[in-house]
Amino acid sequence: MDITSTATEIFINDESLISTSIEEIKFNKDEFGEVQIQITISNFSKKSKFSKINLLFNNIVEFNFYYNSDYIFYNIEAYKLLYFDDQIYLSLDPDDSIDDKSEDDSDFILAKNLKLL
Numbered sequence: 001m002d003i004t005s006t007a008t009e010i011f012i013n014d015e016s017l018i019s020t021s022i023e024e025i026k027f028n029k030d031e032f033g034e035v036q037i038q039i040t041i042s043n044f045s046k047k048s049k050f051s052k053i054n055l056l057f058n059n060i061v062e063f064n065f066y067y068n069s070d071y072i073f074y075n076i077e078a079y080k081l082l083y084f085d086d087q088i089y090l091s092l093d094p095d096d097s098i099d100d101k102s103e104d105d106s107d108f109i110l111a112k113n114l115k116l117l
Contacts, residue, residue: 004088004114008081014047017081022074022092023052025065035060037109038117041076059112061087066106080105088114 003010011017024040037060042052057063067073080094082101088111095104 001116002113003116004086004112005083007088007114007116008083010116011081014045015050016045017041017076017079020044020076022076030058034058035063037063037111054117055090056115056117057088057090057109057111057113058115061110061112063109063111064106066093080108087112 020041021043022039023042024038026038026040028036028038030036037057039055039057040052041055044050044052074092076092078092078094078096080089080091080099080101082089084101089101089108091101091105091108093106093108095102098104101108101110
């Protein structure tokens with residue numbers, strides 16, 4: 001299901017990504033040879049209609065992920081989810097001082113398409 005323009009309305013309240021866990025991040029190529037990123041997220045609140053989801057980002061504009069073995073992989077403690085200019089933006093390590101996309105956001109994906117699998 002394409003949720004590019006509605007993701008910001010889906011992942012709120014009981015369906016928030018706060019306190020969920022990333023089980024897996026997969027980088028693949030689609031049928032056109034373009035990069036796609038699939039993120040598997042679990043451990044939603046018991047009140048959520050989700051238990052485990054897969055988010056598939058296509059038509060990637062930009063992404064950046066950093067890993068260090070000194071940190072736990074990967075509990076979502078904060079995130080920034082934005083829809084602007086017909087693009088979806090997810091930062092899993094956001095700069096909280098700004099509500100918009102920031103140069104200080106980390107672990108982010110900017111894409112033209114997002115599907116909930």
